Amino acid sequence: MKGDYVMSKISCTVTNCFYNRTNGCTAPAIKVDGKKAFESRTTNCDTFIQQKPGMMSSVDKPRQRTEISCAATNCVYNKEKRCDASDILVNGKNAKGPVETCCSTFKFHD
Numbered sequence: 001m002k003g004d005y006v007m008s009k010i011s012c013t014v015t016n017c018f019y020n021r022t023n024g025c026t027a028p029a030i031k032v033d034g035k036k037a038f039e040s041r042t043t044n045c046d047t048f049i050q051q052k053p054g055m056m057s058s059v060d061k062p063r064q065r066t067e068i069s070c071a072a073t074n075c076v077y078n079k080e081k082r083c084d085a086s087d088i089l090v091n092g093k094n095a096k097g098p099v100e101t102c103c104s105t106f107k108f109h110d
């Protein structure tokens with residue numbers, strides 16, 4: 001059930017993403033990849049879309065909380081392929097594609 005999951009606050013340095021506003025995220029939900037990830041740099045934000053001139057999200061404020069589905073099941077915050085962290089940090093300045101972004105909050109569980 002949707003309401004059972006924690007929504008996370010996203011801080012994001014990927015300022016050239018369509019959804020980025022003031023280092024926050026305007027997307028209603030994001031998807032993080034990293035099925036076999038064992039460190040943060042092998043995860044990525046799959047929702048990244050590179051901004052084109054004159055093309056930006058019309059939402060002018062980042063969301064306070066965002067639903068995150070996440071394939072990085074090796075992360076301590078991953079609960080049934082959803083992110084259970086209260087906040088996450090996505091990095092990837094000047095990324096040209098999702099693979100150049102990552103979830104820096106990823107923490108490997110033994």
Ligand code: SF4
Nearest residue numbers: 070075077078083103
């Ligand atoms: S903190 Fe972990 S579970 Fe949450 S989005 Fe990042 S990699 Fe996925």
